[in-house]
Amino acid sequence: MINRLSSDFFLRDVLEVAPDLIGKKLVRQFQDGRIEKYRITETEAYRGAEDLACHASKGRTQRTEVMFGEGGTVYVYLIYGQYWLLNLVTGPESDASAVLIRGIEGFSGPGRVGRELQLDRSFYGESLITSSRIWVEDAEPVAEIRTSKRIGIDYAGEWKDKLWRFFI
């Protein structure tokens, strides 16, 4: 039975969505029609324009635009010239928050996730609600979710110490 998460799931505070995504199935249909379902094992919350670790804190630009829109879409960006990182936009319009998918079962690290899923710039703004190539399906909740500080954002002042990384 198909149980794709609907927009209600994403239209909540990123601090609720990020831990709730742990254990859910990230589904990808590749160009050859092959469908793979990956259990999400690690996420990070980036919470709006005030969060100095969130790209949206740099303002509304062509790059960050999608985060300012309604939740339920994909925000991808290229880092270090090589890795497409996958983020799921959350919250209502103008709440510029998103969840970074840092790990899926068998693939640890956001760069590896993007490589496995064969992401590219064409995924920018893709709807998780209607897309036929990427979406999220419900799954059994995970009993124990661990937290820690977010990775690689030491520049973010007081925001760097928030325990907004969630993992199994």
Next chain:
DNA sequence: AAGACGATCCTG
């Protein structure tokens, strides 16, 4: 038009 740098990963 040019320069700095990043929510990373791999190699040595």
Next chain:
DNA sequence: AGGATCGTCTTT
């Protein structure tokens, strides 16, 4: 510890 590699944003 350092290099790869390029889009985005800032500064000229």
